[in-house]
Amino acid sequence: MGPALWPQSIEWKADGAGYIQAIKAVDLDNLYSIDRYWGVGCCPHLFFVFGDGTVRYERELFTNVHNAICVDRIDVPSGAVLLVIAELEDETTTISEIDGRHFSPAIELEKGQYIMFPFAAPGQVTFVGKYSVPIGAPVNSLDPWKKRRVIDEFLEVLRDRQTEVSESGQMNRFSDAP
Numbered sequence: 001m002g003p004a005l006w007p008q009s010i011e012w013k014a015d016g017a018g019y020i021q022a023i024k025a026v027d028l029d030n031l032y033s034i035d036r037y038w039g040v041g042c043c044p045h046l047f048f049v050f051g052d053g054t055v056r057y058e059r060e061l062f063t064n065v066h067n068a069i070c071v072d073r074i075d076v077p078s079g080a081v082l083l084v085i086a087e088l089e090d091e092t093t094t095i096s097e098i099d100g101r102h103f104s105p106a107i108e109l110e111k112g113q114y115i116m117f118p119f120a121a122p123g124q125v126t127f128v129g130k131y132s133v134p135i136g137a138p139v140n141s142l143d144p145w146k147k148r149r150v151i152d153e154f155l156e157v158l159r160d161r162q163t164e165v166s167e168s169g170q171m172n173r174f175s176d177a178p
Contacts, residue, residue: 071127
């Protein structure tokens with residue numbers, strides 16, 4: 001089969017100190033793998049709209065758990081005037097509370113829907129909710145760039161839409177996401 005290397009340890013230096021890490025023998029009964037592909041099940045997405053018209057993607061919400069209520073807190077950066085929660089995938093997002101404001105019935109967002117609400121930054125906002133993936137939803141594992149693409153497409157929607165947002169202080173719900 002040819003030559004092979006069977007290292008027993010890895011040695012390195014950092015900040016003037018030497019380190020050694022032993023390499024364990026492979027235990028076929030105790031293996032795992034990390035798969036970084038993106039598929040359905042990546043939660044609702046959070047965006048900020050700033051006073052100068054800039055729109056920024058922040059991150060996903062409710063990433064800790066699937067199909068169970070959880071609490072998610074974020075720091076809103078200075079200058080943000082609108083927070084946007086968008087469901088861009090084949091999922092259902094349920095939001096039961098935002099910053100102590102309870103919703104009954106809860107807000108539900110399906111693919112292509114989003115809500116915008118004003119926020120006086122900076123500060124912290126707390127979301128309570130969950131996301132769920134319906135049985136039989138398509139999996140996007142064959143397209144590793146789809147997540148980036150749907151976020152970029154939605155950023156364009158927000159850049160167009162943000163000039164139309166009401167300043168009434170009310171939460172607005174739209175259904176024109178890609």
